[in-house]
Amino acid sequence: xxxxxxxxxxPRATTDRQQPQSLTRVFAELQRDGLISPTxxxxxxxxxxxxxxxxxxxxxxxxxxxxxxxxxxALADLNETERQVLVLVARLMDRLAGSPAVxxxxxxxxx
Numbered sequence: 001x002x003x004x005x006x007x008x009x010x011p012r013a014t015t016d017r018q019q020p021q022s023l024t025r026v027f028a029e030l031q032r033d034g035l036i037s038p039t040x041x042x043x044x045x046x047x048x049x050x051x052x053x054x055x056x057x058x059x060x061x062x063x064x065x066x067x068x069x070x071x072x073x074a075l076a077d078l079n080e081t082e083r084q085v086l087v088l089v090a091r092l093m094d095r096l097a098g099s100p101a102v103x104x105x106x107x108x109x110x111x
Contacts, residue, residue: 035059 027050030036035056041047052060075083 030056 027036027038031038033055034053036050037053038048038050041049075086078086
């Protein structure tokens with residue numbers, strides 16, 4: 001979700017292979033904490049568009065800064081060859097993340 005600042009609830013849940021109901025609680029908590037703000041979708045009034053609020057952007061920036069600091073410390077322990085391997089892996093992961101590959105629909109099992 002950090003790649004985009006706007007998420008549509010059901011499509012986001014489907015993309016991330018989550019049940020919309022399981023995300024409802026998470027979104028409610030984020031909204032309660034002032035981190036996101038929902039608005040009605042201009043194309044489909046039944047849908048909500050979730051936008052990251054300023055407090056959410058600040059919380060995200062703080063979290064990412066902490067992760068970056070941890071990563072800097074962890075990378076300091078690697079030798080040059082290990083760092084170059086990570087650069088290659090990062091490029092591959094980025095390429096995979098942008099891949100248009102789509103999994104075939106799988107039948108869902110009844111609960």
